[in-house]
Amino acid sequence: MFKGIIFDSDGVLVNSMPYHAKAWVDVFAQFGINVTEEEIYDIEGSNHVGVINIFFEKAGRVPEPDMYDRILEMKRAHFLEKNRAETFEGMYECLNSLKPKFKLAVASGADRTIVTSLMEKFYPGIFDAIISGEDVKKGKPDPEPYNRAVELLGLDKNECFVVENAPLGIESAKNAGMFCVGIPTYLDAGKLQEADLIVKDHKELIDYLKGLEEKQS
CATH class of the missing domain: 1.10.150.240 (Putative phosphatase; domain 2)
Structure with missing residues (x-):
């Protein structure tokens, strides 16, 4: 589980x-x-x-x-x-609902200033750990970002899974030996074939996450 x-x-x-x-x-x-x-x-x-x-x-x-x-x-x-970035519809509400039952982390290739500013603006108080591109010696596709996130969460890698939208990120998760869900936000789904599961959009991702939450109840 x-x-x-x-x-x-x-x-x-x-x-x-x-x-x-x-x-x-x-x-x-x-x-x-x-x-x-x-x-x-x-x-x-x-x-x-x-x-x-x-x-x-x-x-x-x-x-x-x-x-x-x-x-x-x-x-x-x-x-x-x-920057005029916005959250994807329903993601904050979904993660806020997940938080009591799961440990949550971010592992991004972006620099620390940008990652923390976006998370503080859109997802305040949600994450137990945030890894930026400056927090690792080797970025994605190396497994270090996801290994580091697992370590900070205090869990085993088989107790965690990754949600990614890019080939290098999926490769990083798989190199870390972790289950990975892919979402084709900007690229064709065909470029995400290394993921264990591919959802078609954020609505389907939210449905998947809510299903896991219900199993934890």
Whole structure:
């Protein structure tokens, strides 16, 4: 029986990826690197180090050591200025209902400032643990983010499951040896085939979570 649920943030809890994608595109352009929003969606879940490495490598370049913090600060400022993210309908009410029966965590690839600001705004007091991209040495698809979340919840990984909307996040959960529910928020469901279960939208996800809650009653 599951005792803990670990959620990705962007695209699962908050409809925020369009603002992340636009921020990355605009910041990379300032370094002479052309990136499309679709390319950002494909590697969603990676922390800033991973994102920077991926697109510098594609451009045949190597980032200078001081660029990581500088690009992160630029991207963060852009996101916070332009962000108009909202929650997905019914998710706060669902999680608030789940909280008495499950330990809840967030494991996101976004930086700590952004993750905590979004959770404090939209899901205050809901989560027992929040993992950001800055809290791990290796971001998704490495298992470290989900292993860290399980550790902070004080549970075994077989007592937890993950809700993800991106291929790298699903790969991270599976590399951690965990059951994973996929939701195709921004990408076609065909890109989420590594998930153990795929729901078609947030309504179906909420129905699934409510079903688990009822079993705990």
